[in-house]
Amino acid sequence: MSGQTPPTLQKRARQTQLRDEALAISPLENVPAVYIPWLFQEAFAGRHNSLIKTMVAAWPFQYLPVGSLINMHNLETLQALLDGVDRRLTRKFPPGRPKLQVLDMRNVHHVFWNIGSDANDSDSDAETLDEKQVVKALPRYALRQRLKIIVDLSISSQLNEEKAYFLNWAKQRKGSINFCCTKMKIWDAPDKVIREIMNVFHPEHITELELYTDWTLLRLAHFAPYFGQMKNLEKVFLAPLHKNTSPIMNITGASKVKCIKKIISQFSKFNCLQHVFMKRVHFLRDHLHQILGCLRTPLQTLSITHCLISQTDLDSFSCCHNLFKLKNLEIRGVTLFALDLMPLRGLLGKLAGTLKSLDFQWCSMKDSQLIVLLPALSQCSQLNQINFYSNDFSMAILKDLLQHTATWSKMNVEQYPVPLECYDALGHVSRERFVELCQELMDTLRAKREPKSISFATNVCQNCGKTCVYGQGARLCSCLQ
């Protein structure tokens, strides 16, 4: 005896399958169902494209999640997969036998493949599994008649070869396959490409949209009807840096208002919107309150970054019921120093039992404004993250704030600006005052509760572009070292 372990059942099956790909379809139908997912992973790992094609065509289950297996930068593998789908569409199956109904190309690992790895671990256990157990892991939506293909798409003007191939393939089959895109990212892409994609992947399936464009208001308005059709949108990220650089592209005041109205009115069409992120949305000023007023569902996240907002916008915060269940509120890079923050205090008062993270970085708030927010802030007992970096607070008000945070028992990460007293008349940081005052603030807080992660930071140094941060000790900018 050589002492070698005899080949396990799955190893024998693997050898049989991979040795003769041309005959794979015959043994595939005789292989116990529990080994098929494992064999399929092996075929992908070894880039056995002919076997991939054959296995997809003969796939005996209703669901096939290939997103974690397929490399979208390998055209041959993608072609093999899609050729297999084409073959599957024309193939006749015996009555009652499961057949592929959902091809999931999203890049997420699925529990489906865990069954295969369990089978790898133990032959004896694997032999007791049968096809019913594999099918149990399938989502309910697998029970459909027409083949459905689910993808996440990132669209730009420069589509790589594989993506262009896939989209062209999909376009030609939109009558025979249900195409469904759940997450869509749009970088700057021509209208024609977007129109074609929306014709194949109906907008109502999109649950997450990220729009990173430099579109003008006019182009955004052209896109608005597609946006409005995304009725099942849960999360939207808008960062349109529209730039009217050409005088020809400039539009009149009346047209501008019309375009903005068209874009904003779409927000009244979303049935399950929960997370809204808006970054550098330059037309937002004086219109944010209109967007908030349009919402049909309570938000969990509102993030406004590097936008201008008006007092009218801010006033709507305290009376917009769809903000009263926020878990995350982010107002970053929004200049607040000239605004009355009472409406924000009103909102924070409503969020005492729900708000988990609060971000007011780069808002140029002053002492008088923090004093307004303080009574409501101190009641937000669920907060686990707060960021006040880059605001202009004195030592006295920072101390006052920290003394009123005894209820913040869930706080994990807290970030504050250093007090104004750390700077000299020219705005330079004094190393001694920085260390001394930050330590004093730290002691003030520790008298109330024990922080987990806390830091005090200066504004960005005008000379070296870095900040001084006081947390676990002091880290100075390059000039002060």
Ligand SMILES: [Zn+2]
């Ligand atoms: Zn410096």
